[in-house]
Amino acid sequence: MLGVDVFYCGALMLCWTRLCVALHVSHGQPLIPPHDPEMTGDHYAASSTEAGDGLEIKNHVPHHAPCFVDDILAALREAVGSGGELTNRSLTLFGICTATDDPSGSVLFELTKEASRNGLEALHPAAVHLSEEDERGALKLTFDLPQSPSLEQKPVLLLAFKSPLSGGNLDFMFTSQLLQPNTQSVCISGETQYMMLTGKASEDNVHQNWRISADTKSPDMKQRLRDVLTGGKSGSSIGLIPLLLFSGGRGTDTRHTHGSGSSQTSSFLCELKRFLGDVTPRGQPESPPLQLTSLQSMPPLTLGVSSSDTLLAGLINSSALTIFSFSTCCSMSQVHRRELALSPALAEELRQRLEQTVMQITEVIREEDVGHRAAERLGRLRELSAFPKEEPATGESQYRAFLLLKALQTVARTYALKRGQRTARAGPSSPGGANICGLRSLTVSLERHLLAPNTANIDNCHGTCAVPLVNPTNHAVLLNSHIESERAASRSADERPPCCVPVAYEALEVVDFIEDLTQVRPFENVVVKECGCR
Incomplete structure (x- = not known):
């Protein structure tokens, strides 16, 4: 496993036991600057x-x-x-x-x-x-x-x-x-x-x-x-x-410690980015990328040793789609310690959930023929986020295990939707071939240089609202009855008919790596969960 510690002198050095990356620094400024929206990628x-x-x-x-x-x-x-x-x-x-x-x-x-x-x-x-x-x-x-x-x-x-x-x-x-x-x-x-x-x-x-x-x-x-x-x-x-x-890097500076937690976390984040690129289904033709900055976000939640078990348990149990923003996390110009401090009970729950999800994704990789590289990278991610067998998990291994769980939950959700769509296409058509109001897949592209996965399935509602109405409100029932009675009387009803629209949503969670902070930004009402006639 790769490990990196950082020190500043004439050049910026990132060192493993025999791997040392020297990046030139001018006037004390790091080679890779903080994210500039005008100078990305x-x-x-x-x-x-x-x-x-x-x-x-x-x-x-x-x-x-x-x-x-x-x-x-x-x-x-x-x-x-x-x-x-x-x-x-x-x-x-x-x-x-x-x-x-x-x-x-x-x-x-x-x-x-x-x-x-x-x-x-x-x-x-x-x-x-x-x-x-x-x-x-x-x-x-x-x-x-x-x-x-x-x-x-x-x-x-x-x-x-x-x-x-x-x-x-x-x-x-x-x-x-x-x-x-x-x-x-x-x-x-x-x-x-x-x-x-x-x-x-x-x-x-x-x-x-x-x-x-x-x-x-x-x-x-x-x-x-x-x-x-x-x-x-x-x-x-x-x-x-x-x-x-x-x-044959010489690693002459004695301050470099092989396998340090910060080094493993930086390597983990880069490996996670590559893994998500491997397993994200390509699916539909790519549409122009959308910027999440156009959305309204709830106040960000900071992940760290001060995060409460209540907050972390809520995130672990959340079914929301999770996107990771890698705009500055892996530049390697700055390596910071990122830790969580879970209670023993929550740490054990995280460990068990992660083991179950890894087994599930391993099966997905095999069945979907994603490729051996994705399986190898998943194995490496699992090693980098493994809890010690005898001692309590260190803070950084908890942090990496938490991120891996959230990433794999999103992968599992994505492939579950994909399988559901295949089943629906293979199933019998509705009576009369009617296009009844229901949930349809909609995949949008996100900023490629910043996010992984760089697509999100937000779904949408399509179809007609004919009797029997799907998940209607009382207003939709009365409105439809009024239109039908007007038609029966050979009169034209000057009213809009009930429409197939989203009636329930799930949030989208974006994990941002900002210098020495990790934040979760919840975007409410992004992914359509249920449709109805309104």
Whole structure:
């Protein structure tokens, strides 16, 4: 299990036993700033200047997505198949042309082993420049590197795409005296998320700028190369997020403690985000994302050691749909202790409920053929939230177990609705084929960069209100009788007929991770529970 403690000096260091992530800090400011609604997800701060005949684009420190480094480490850990070999999907994911002929294949395999045993160190360039290099039309990437003893090791440069690629398969070449070998090929398809280049160790630690030429054999592909490097927005920003990886992190600072609670909680939250992305049904075509800020919320409830058993018991027993906001929780620039202080009785109830729900979701994953990765991630989440067998649960394990229970309750609810819809479609039709007033599924999309799951089934009411009326009020009964009597008398009733509308709702609960706080925001009257004629 991964563990992280944080200290500040010239760089921000996040360390495991053999895994140390070094993120450059300027003027005491963390690499990943607090959430800015104007700079979410994968944006960069960019500036442009004229450089010779071409445009030079400079990107400063990335405002990258939550869990960025953790997601890369997870991708490396999962790159090896059940037989211990690199899968074709893994080769495509990292832009490797072949597993045998390409030296990058063996490098990737070594990285997967280092990531699995927490033996990687990572370093972010402070800035990246893109400019025209020469008359051949090659492009030059320049990476400004912070001072770091890690540069004495042999690094791997990982370039992460900020958005999915389109336009077919591409083959590019990268050349530099700092690469080994000096020229390396990358094969890109629509499934590629990273490009991987192997560098040389710097014996004198003076290479504060890496310059790499990017080119393609086909003149027709020059513009596609530029589009890849700029994200298709020439003159605006770099379309890649760079990261330097080093094998065998030294972990020289003695203040780093393997397996600390705060470290496990940060890793847990990132793993939870990935798991929810795996198991959330895709279902209907995606609609434009909606912002929850347009809804009115009840006063937020703070989760912590001061939370009462009454509040926590209510949340544990709540059937409300739960959404997790990961806007700032997993940035890894700040790691705070998050704890609960449950009574022994409530802690035991939480433990039992969690065990039952894990078994239920394990069955759902198997029956719905969600995939082995979801099962593996569920197992890891279970480990990270496990209560000690002999001693009372620690505060942070209670906190993680509570969040996992709420997430799995939402997953169980989602698949129960999905199965109910399948049963309804397969069942006999109503008499006469009438479209009787009733509950219908309605899935809406939420802000993708902030929430997991990023969809919510809020349901809606559809159908006609014909006799016998469904769940009517007295007014609806009298109104319908009046309209029918007017029709019987061959008169036109100038009244609206009873309508099929929601008559009962459930709340939507959003768990927000805000710096050192965790809050639950209840949004009342969001999910339709019952329909009726009104």
